[in-house]
Amino acid sequence: MPAADLSSRTVLVTGATSGIGHETARQLAERGATVLVHGRTPVEAQAAVGRLIATGRIDATRLRTVAADFTHLDEVERMAHKVVGEHPCLDVLVNNAGIAAPERHTVTADGNEVAFQVNFLAHYLLTSLLEPALTSDPGGRVVNVSSSLHRTASIQWSDPNRIRRYSRLAAYAQSQLALTVFASDPRVTAVSVHPGVCDTALLPLYAHQGTSPAEGAAHVVRLCDPATEIVNGAYYDRDERLDPAPAATEVRTVQRLNKLAALLVGHAA
Secondary structure (H helix, E strand, C coil), rough: CCCCCCCCCCCEEEEECCHHHHHHHHHHHHCCCEEEEEECCCHHHHHHHHHHHHHHCCCHEEEEEEEEECCCCCHHHHHHHHHHHHCCCCCEEECCCCCCCCCCCCCCCCCCCCHHHHHHHHHHHHHHHHHHHHHHCCCEEEEECCCHHHHCCCCCCCCCCCCCCCHHHHHHHHHHHHHHCCCCCCCEEEEEEEECEEEECHHHCCCCCCCCHHHHHHHHHHHHHHCCCCCCCCCCEEEEEECCHHHHHHHHHHHHHHHHHHHHCCCCC
């Protein structure tokens, strides 16, 4: 059965210059979607678009570039305003950009632990600012590329930047739990997905071997397809819908996380 045509869809994929994000952008564009390819810089985003065009299977007119370094929330804000101005109706936002927490505790210029900001806070801010575009059509949705490691995490409410006790694995897992909890925010229909252990820059956090980024991306793309019915806050491990960590379905936790995130990004919102 051929894959459904997505030529009516406009999708923004964050972290689309490599790994699962790049493969997600490729698969969406090959199915006809207009894809906003995000990179940290305009040069990186344009290079990613060049590689997509070079495959010979994609209509170049379907690709756009957007850029923001997620370690700088003011850049995220500028990119969001640009997207809303140029694409008042955005069908899907794929929150994919992510980094492994560094060995040493690192804080951004915005004052946040770097993995918590790049993997969650920047996406919180971006999603919030894109809400008008995502909700202009009832079918708008957000797909958060999360991790099964969210089950091992806890959010340190009194010390989200983990200044007192830092572990790179705990910091990364906390960012993934926050992203998974955020999918239950009622403002925009969203789901989260663990795309499997893939051979990307994040592989050392999980194992020595992984499947191809293309295989992981296929699980993300399936959730971008309007033919795939979703329920707000649902969590998928690849193609299988599972219960996420209990915190991800607790209304109080969702509200508490929103309050914390709004506080941490407030100066840039």
